[in-house]
Amino acid sequence: MRATAKRVERPELDATLVALADPVRRRVVDLLKVQPRRAGELAELLGQRAPAMSKHLKVLRSGALIEAVNGSDDARVRVYRLRPERLEELRDWLGDVRTFWNDQLGAFKARVEAQSKARRR
Amino acid sequence: MTNETVTVSIEVAADPAIAFDVFTSEIDAWWLRGPKHRFKPPWNGCLRFEPGASGRLLEEYADGSSFVIGKVQQWKPGERLVLSWRLPVFAENETTEVDVRFEAIEGGTRVSVEHRGWHALRADHPARHGLAGRDYEYMKAGLWAENLMALRARLERGRVDRR
Numbered sequence: 001m002r003a004t005a006k007r008v009e010r011p012e013l014d015a016t017l018v019a020l021a022d023p024v025r026r027r028v029v030d031l032l033k034v035q036p037r038r039a040g041e042l043a044e045l046l047g048q049r050a051p052a053m054s055k056h057l058k059v060l061r062s063g064a065l066i067e068a069v070n071g072s073d074d075a076r077v078r079v080y081r082l083r084p085e086r087l088e089e090l091r092d093w094l095g096d097v098r099t100f101w102n103d104q105l106g107a108f109k110a111r112v113e114a115q116s117k118a119r120r121r
Numbered sequence: 122m123t124n125e126t127v128t129v130s131i132e133v134a135a136d137p138a139i140a141f142d143v144f145t146s147e148i149d150a151w152w153l154r155g156p157k158h159r160f161k162p163p164w165n166g167c168l169r170f171e172p173g174a175s176g177r178l179l180e181e182y183a184d185g186s187s188f189v190i191g192k193v194q195q196w197k198p199g200e201r202l203v204l205s206w207r208l209p210v211f212a213e214n215e216t217t218e219v220d221v222r223f224e225a226i227e228g229g230t231r232v233s234v235e236h237r238g239w240h241a242l243r244a245d246h247p248a249r250h251g252l253a254g255r256d257y258e259y260m261k262a263g264l265w266a267e268n269l270m271a272l273r274a275r276l277e278r279g280r281v282d283r284r
Contacts, residue, residue: 097236101129104234112133112139113134
């Protein structure tokens, strides 16, 4: 498997990870997990000025983490909502770390139970 | 997402003192082998804990060299083991933390591993995603190389499916 690895660029995944590298943007993601919100609301909740917020939202959009849609109450108002697919992919990555430790603990269990029996004899 | 922590646990039929002892003093006997689980090529290094509160976890190679995986931060036999945790692809100032708890339960011990601090690694870190390929040499040496390849396959499948 490793032998077949090629230099494959994944610019869209790079953009996602870069988008999540900033604490303000991670807060935005956390807030949007609860409900869609307007840019102004997000700026207020996070204590950001409008131009800074707008920049953060742009980075999150290019990271495919959020999208702007027309509000359900007032179609003239744009609200931001989460695009959960990309977060799922990242969760999978941590899932691989989890699998790694699960495998190790399984191996540990086999060893420690055999040793425990041997020591009791 | 803001707190990237992995927690896993298992129940073993051994008391906490024995569990701690086997976990540390016999780590090389149970820790899985091969590039997916060991730290550096040629993947035949020997894992060893230097015991005690100022100990370390090392992978030692036949040529006499070694790689320091982490430094012990808490060493409480039968209770808890906390150590820093680095992969060969980490920069000098990059680290994560592994916290292992041994908790007595009916008939044995619950062993829990909490691996935390992943959020501190920069977003394009090869340990987070060797997928971009620019750090292929890193990736080859990386602990999760195969897992990352599997993830990439999954991502690419997903992308096709979504079309």
